[in-house]
Amino acid sequence: MAEGHTQVIAATPVREVDRDAAEGLAATPAIDARDLTKRYGKVEAVRGIKLEVRPREIFGLIGPDGAGKTSTFQILAGVMEATSGVANIFGSPAREMRSQTGYLTQSFSLYPDLTVAENIRYCGDLRRISPQQIVARGQQYLRMFDMDRFADRLAGKLSGGMRQKLSLICALVPQPRILLLDEPTTGVDPVSRREFWDALAHLSADGLTILVATPYLDEAERCHRIAFMHQGQILQIGSSTELCASLNAKRIELRTPDLRKTESILASHSGPDDDILDVQRFGDRLDLLVRDPDQAQQQVTEELTRAGVSIEEMHVDQPTLENTFVARLRALGQDLHSSEFPSRHNHSSLRGQIAIDAKSLLKDFDGFTAVKNVSLQIRNGEVYGLLGANGAGKTTTIRMLCGLLEPTGGSMELAGATGNLRSEAVRKRIGYMSQKFSLYDDLSIRQNLDFFAGVYGVPDAEREEKIRWVLSFSGLEGKQDQLTGSLPGGWKQRVAFGAAILHEPDILFLDEPTSGVDPLARRAFWTMINRLADTGAAILVTTHYLEEAEQCNRLGMMVAGELVAEGTPSGIKSRQTGHLLQLIVDQPQRAVDLLKHTTEGWRVSLFGERLHLITEDAPEIAIQQTTQQLEAAGLRVFSAREDRFSLEDVFISIVEKARLEGKVSLEK
Amino acid sequence: MRRILAQSRKELTQIVRDWRTLALALALPLVMLLLMSAALSLTVYDLPIIVQDFDGSSASNHFIDVFRASITFHVIAWPVDKPAEAALASNAARAVLIIPPHFGRDQASGVNSPVQLIVDASDANTAKLVSGDALQIANAYNQQIAAPAPVQAAFRLWFNPGLSSKKFYGPGVFVLALSMFPPLLAGLAMARESEQKTILQVYVSSISAHEFLLGKIFAFMVVALGEAVVMSAFLFTYFGLTFAGDPTPVFVATILYTFCVASFGTMIGVKIPNQTAAMQVVALGGFLLVFLLSGLMFPVQNIPIGLRWISNFVWGRYFIEIVRDALLQGGGWPAVWYKVIFIGIIGSIFYLLAWNGMRKMQVKS
Structure with missing residues (x-):
């Protein structure tokens, strides 16, 4: 796969778009939206936005769930009429310029019962591309994304990352001049996401204009410019640096042995009028946004010394886009002020007991081994994170652990039961939030919650307050009679999460609970997850946001159906060999391409504007050489x-190393 | 044209990929044909009848023998002192024949002698057949013993001389199956596009509503024609049907009818972007209307006047008349030309309604 990376660059097709022509049009904006509004009945989804995207720009659209991003995309793609205003693509109405736009929808719009090649063929045919060209370009892009082996695979059987790449190929085959990407990386693992963004960078360098919405803000940092959208309006447009600078604050990175305690101490001393503007948990550290770093550092030291918390590390840096985003949303009052969870059952007596005990689990599907020899033990009071690329076997493992799927081999113990894991007694004690929404789209939110409260046997006396809590946690108070199907994805996730914990299970399985959820809501999810663990619940969670995974007590990393690493987050990180260099350069993407020519691909990656290089040499020497x-x-x-x-x-290097060792069978 | 073909190819690939549904759509009509022809009968055989003979003369015995000889009835002995109603109530018999005590004497003296026939009419159709048959048997008896009447009616049954239910229902099931399965598949396929949001990809390309719909409809016409071929093979072999006259009207009508039903299904799918709901509406239209109001099961004349006008709009009605004409009457073009045109008109209306729903090729807000 490391070779795969270098091939990506080598195989970048010479696009047939005439560069000179594209530059000649530079005066005309690629996308020009003015006073754009969209109303659905009484709801105003888009409220007079103004947006100008230049040719060959990667333009990011960020905003909380339900900000009106998808509506904007549908108007620009010409598939929906605006209520009023102008939406032009290269100077002509978007509707007439559909042949110039490629649109990736949130659901990818692929036909699951057609093969990869048939999906590409149909897309090309719709756009009147000649059959020879469809085949030639299709193969070219399949090779570019390392998918040529899967041409005859049904699209419905691809993993999330593969589906995303296929829909990108479908959009690229007609050679559009503009790509509209609506959260293309939701639910996609970090490795695939990285490859995807590398590909986007090359496409834009070749003359393509890209408008992309994403909930991953480290990705958004790779955009040339970003618009921050909120409640149907664009509040701010600028480069990532400009947006961060507009906060007028510095960031202090703080590491202590007890982050949760530190966070609550410092949060009580922060606010818009204090020295510390905001405290944000980010992975294994706290990010403090401060006006005056010196004064703030002094204050932090004093407060923490008083509370008896030692400081492992503290240094000053520029705020990241995610810091900025979270701070802005909090300033707009978007923080989820949910009422206290009405906990009626305390599981603390169970604390320390083994809730899940799996030994050498094995699962075979028609000769394909999805899970091999997985053993894990999770105790009550513990949050266990299961990480892995798409298709690594996480969901299959979870299904076996919670008794939904019979393992082919190995033994399972769940909540003390070994035989019938689906007995009522066991099921009452477990909660499961599946990757795909487990809510009924055609029921109202309230009806869904009533239903789940009923099937999980929540006592009548507790039902009302529990449901009220879910509504408050989801920020949906007063909207309980809305149809669930009409909610934006991120909000559905909140309701689904609430529904899964209504009955206060003491064993909880969460399969990508935060996928597609905005950063603020994600933080609320994790606060809740930690609180549940504190009351004695055993929690198994999967996520593609690895900074979230830092909050787990223990982690397991899966590659190709096997558990290849297990331990505490710091333990896993300490086992990583070599050194990590962080470089900030003027052309990050070019630097990545250059470095990938001289070293293995997995060693180089971009985090926003920061370039990470993993080296086995002494850091001083490596810094000198790389700089030269x-x-x-x-x-x-x-x-x-x-x-x-x-x-x-660490995750990327573990996955890539495993792939190099020949474990490419990430897919069936 | 290329995009229409591309659309059709995509639909057909999806249909073939979902081979279970396809197999069901092809096999179910055959099962229906077998069941309908075996279970539904136009004639009555071996019906239990009891005879209460209060006369006991040789004449009455002779009269009963005529009934015994009929294949319609199966005479059961019943004591004279037991009330006949009990036999009907207990379902021991479906009819009662009561011969009065003076039957033989009346015969001898040449006086008309009434006999009583009581028929269980809880099943009206059978009751009608039973009474008709009993009357015929009585007539036959009269002729045996009396001089030939001056005028004698001779019945001849044309087109289906054996009153074979296979010949009557075979064409009916052929029409019914074509009215149900292809539109069901078409409706589901169309509703699925909206449900799975794949329709967005179609909207974002510049394919026109006509190209999109024609491509879809063409694919389901192919399915329907395939079904028609399989069923015709069955009709011509197992059912022993042959063309009674010029087969070209039925060929043209079949093609138009497949267009009509594929358009019907697609139109429902466009109007109702939900697979379950679309399926129910297609089943309602395809099955109930065609089954009940087309003359397939019940003669159109039997439908109450208040509802009869509806049958003029039921596409299946014209097709069933054309199919029956081709297989039984053989009237050819002069008899059915306008029915062929009606099918085309109704199909075009469905198509235009579907087009009207898709015309904008945009997300409805």
Whole structure:
């Protein structure tokens, strides 16, 4: 796969779009939206936005769930009429320019019962591309995304990452001049996401204009410019640096042995009028947004010393886009002020007991081994994170652990039961939130909650307050009679999460609970997860946000159906060999491409504007060599220093190393 | 044209991929044909009848023998002192024949002698057949013993001389199956596009509503024609049907009818973007209307006047008349030309309604 990366660059097709023509049009904006509004009945989804995207720009659209992003995309793609206003693509109405736009919807719009090749063929045919060209371009892109092996696979049997790439190929085959990507990476693992963004960077360099919405803000940092959308309006447009600078604050990275305690101490001393503006949990550290770093550092030291918390590390840096986003949303009053969870059952007596005990689990599907020899033990009071790329076997493992799927081999113990894991007594004690929404779209929110309260046997006396809590947690008070199907994805997730814990299970399975949820709501999810663990619940959670995974007590990483690493987050990170260099350069994407030519692909990755390089050499020597190499190619290196490994760095290197060892069977 | 073909190819690939549904759509009509022809009968055989003979003369015995000889009836002995109603109430018999005590004497003296026939009419159709048959048997008896009447009616049954139910229901099931399965598949396929949001991909391309719909409809016409071929093979072999006259009207009508039903299904799918609901509406239209109001089961003349006008709009009605004409009467073009046109008109209306729903090729807000 490392070779795969270098091939990505080598195989980048020479696009037939005439570059000169594209540049000649530079005066005309690629996308021009003015006073755009969209109303659904009484609801105003888009409220007079103004947006101008230049040719060859990667333009990001960020905003909380339900900000009106999807409506904007549908109007620009020409598949929905605006209520009023102008939506032009290269100077002509979007509707007439459909042949120039490629649109990736949130649901990908693929036909699950057609094969990869048939999906591509149909897309090309719809756009009147000649059959020879469809085949030629299709193969070219399939090779570029390392998917040519799967041409005859049914689209419905692809993993999330593959589906996303296929829909991108379908959009690219007609060679559009504009790509509209509506949260293309939701539910996609970090490795695939990274490859996807590398591909986007090359496409934009080749002349394509890209408008992309994403809930991953480290991705958004790779956009040239970003618009921050909120309640149907665009509040701010600028480059990532400009947006961050507009906060007028510095960031202090703080590491202590007890982050949760530190967070609650510092949060009580923060606010818009204090020195510390905001405290945000981010992975294994706290990010403090402060006006005056010196004064704030002094205050932090004092407060923590008083509380007896030691400081492991503290340093000052620029705020990231995610910091900015979260701070802005909090300032707009978007924080979820949910009422206290009405806990009626305390599981603390169970604390420390073994809730889940799996030994050598094995699952075969028609000769394909999805899960091999997985053993894990989870105790009450513990949050266990199961990480892995799409198709690594996480969902299959979860289904076996909660008794939904019979393992082919191995033994299982769940809540003390070994035989019938589906008995009523066991089922009452477990909660399961599946990856795909487990809510009924055609019921109202209230009806869904009533239903789940009923099937899980929540006592009548507790029902009302529990349901009220879910509504408050989801920020949907007063909207309980809305049809669930009409909710934006992120809100459905909130309701589904609430429904899964209504009956206060003491064993909880959460399969990608935060996928597609905005950063603020994700933080609320994790606060809740931690609180449930504190009351003695055993929790197994999967996520593609690896900074979230830092909050787990223990982690297991799966590759190709096997558990390849297990331990505490810091334990796993400490086992990583080599050193991590963080470089800030003027052209990050070019730097990545350059470095990938001289070193294995997995060693280089972009986090927003920061470039991470994993090296086995001594850090000082590696910094010197890399700087020389980049400067020789005409790039400017602003800073280079050794940094700690993030969980994401470790994850990518574990997955990529395993792939190099021949475990490519990530797919059936 | 290329996009129409591309659309059709995609639909057909999906249909073939879902081979279970396809097999069901092809096999179910055959099962229906077998069941309908075996279970539904136009004639009555071996019906239990009791005879209460209060006369006991040789004449009455002779009269009973005539009934015994009929294949319609199966005479059961019943004591004279037991009330006949009990036999009907207990379902021991479906009819009672009562011969009065003076039967033989009346015969001898040449006086008309009434006999009583009581028929269980809880099943009206059978009751009608039973009474008709009994009357015929009585007539036959009269002729045996009396001089030939001056005028004698001779019945001849044309087109289906054996009153074979196979010949009557075979064509009916052929029409019914074509009215049900292809539109069901078409409706589901169309509703699925909206449900799975794949329709967005179609909208974002510049394919026109006509190209999109024609491509879809063409694919389901192919399915329907395939079904028609399979069923005709069955009708011509197992059912022993042959063309009674010029087969070209039925060929043209079949093609138009497949267009009509595929358009019907697609139109429902466009109007109702939900698979379950679309399925129910198609089943209602395809099955109930065609089954009940087309003359397939019950003669159109038997439908109450208040509802009869509806049958003029039921597409199946014209097709069943054309199919029966081709297989039984053989009237050819002069007899059915306008019915062929009606099918085309109704199909076009469905198509236009579907087009009207898709015309904008945009998300409805």
